[in-house]
Amino acid sequence: MSSRIFFDDLERALEKQYKTKVNILKPADRKQVDALITRYIKAHLKISANGKALDLKYLGYEIEEDAAWCYFEMVDVPSIKHLSIKNDILFEQHESQSNLVHAIVNGQRKSTKLDNPKSEVAFTY
Numbered sequence: 001m002s003s004r005i006f007f008d009d010l011e012r013a014l015e016k017q018y019k020t021k022v023n024i025l026k027p028a029d030r031k032q033v034d035a036l037i038t039r040y041i042k043a044h045l046k047i048s049a050n051g052k053a054l055d056l057k058y059l060g061y062e063i064e065e066d067a068a069w070c071y072f073e074m075v076d077v078p079s080i081k082h083l084s085i086k087n088d089i090l091f092e093q094h095e096s097q098s099n100l101v102h103a104i105v106n107g108q109r110k111s112t113k114l115d116n117p118k119s120e121v122a123f124t125y
Helices: 007-018 030-044
Strands: 002-006 045-049 057-064 067-073 082-087 098-105 108-115 120-124
Touching: 002 007, 007 030, 007 067, 030 045, 030 057, 030 067, 082 098, 098 120, 108 120
Parallel strands: none
Antiparallel strands: 002 067, 045 082, 057 067, 082 120, 098 108
């Protein structure tokens, strides 16, 4: 699972949420930045497969142009028939925030746009 977030918006969200200065491009303490990103994304992104919450395991992030790509994996995922996603990343930062969601299961891609305050979508495969 990957999440692409403008790194300056992510820095502001982390700073506001956790009351600490964050530099994603040149972190003084990469482990601290990783921990804050993990905590923030896990609080604002929930994924369930067939009614069972999936545990997101943080793998790391990389910068591409003006965005941070944050990577997670999920283990022991059953054969997915129903996928539910709650994504309110940056909703507290921007009243007009929109989050694009793309889910690919067995080669079948489904996509939607979540406009603040709408933060939930469900796909059936």
